[in-house]
Amino acid sequence: MEEKFAHPELRTPENLVYKRTDLLVDCPLSYCPGCGHGVVHRMLMEVLEEKDIASKTIGVNPVGCSVLAYDFMNIDMLGAAHGRAPALATAIKRLWPDRYVFTYQGDGDLAAIGTAETIHACNRGENFTIIFINNGIYGMTGGQMAPTTLPGMRSSTSPYGRDIDIMGHPLKITELIAQLPGTYYVTRQSVQTPAAVRKTKKALRKAFDLQDEKKGISFVEVVSNCNSGWKMTPVQSNTWMEENMFPAYPLGDIKVNGELVK
Secondary structure (H helix, E strand, O other): OOOOOHHHHHHHHHHOOOOOOOOOOOOOOOOOOOOOOHHHHHHHHHHHHHHOOOEEEEEEEOOHHHHHHOEEOEEEEEEOOOHHHHHHHHHHHHOOOEEEEEEEEEEEHHHOOOHHHHHHHHHOOOOOOOEEEEEOEEEOOOOOEEEOOOOOOOOOOOOOOOOOHHHOOOHHHHHHHHHHOOOOEEEEEOOHHHHHHHHHHHHHHHHHHHHHOOOOEEEOOOOOOOHHHHOOOOOHHHHHHHHHHHHHHOOOEEEOEEEOOO
16 A cells, blocks of 8 residues: 655655764764754755765864864865864865865854954855854853853853953854855854754755855854853753844844845
């Protein structure tokens, strides 16, 4: 008897979640339980597997919590000096223009020490993908205040909360780079629910698809939690993120096909 499905489109390979993608190395992740990095790693590897481009992909890992990303992704990876991932990705893509190239960076790496590298690569319109994990804090080095830390948000270097008068405003780097002519696709997503995960995976796939069109930078920000740095349980941190991070960093497409979304 033929099996009937109300929604046969859900049977596509990218929706089969009963197995781990072969592009994730079978070893324990170094991230804290509840962290969003592992989810993004899996989606990223699923996209490369589904597009059958793993052998033609080169990733650049940063300094930060994901400094060991090369241990978890079964693809070619290169490590960059702190904040310099876009410069290294630029060299790789120019030397091997037929390769799919991406950087994977946190907010401290991309929006602090790497601000100049990020802005200039985006302004030049280099043809690679930037994946930006924003959890509003320096997660690996002790929970210090980052450029993306919210006003009033406590960290190890702002124990009474971020004071705008002293420490300045949070840097909305994604909105900033969306204004640059070299960016073609800019979006902000999250991974705290199954629905959010599906949207983020769709954004990642689009970003890699666009490398074939040679239109410029695709920039995918993922607002994530840092339950260890925020001193919360994973569930509490996701709730706090929804109530505090999302109003400051609203989800959705910011620039599509080279045009700002109004």
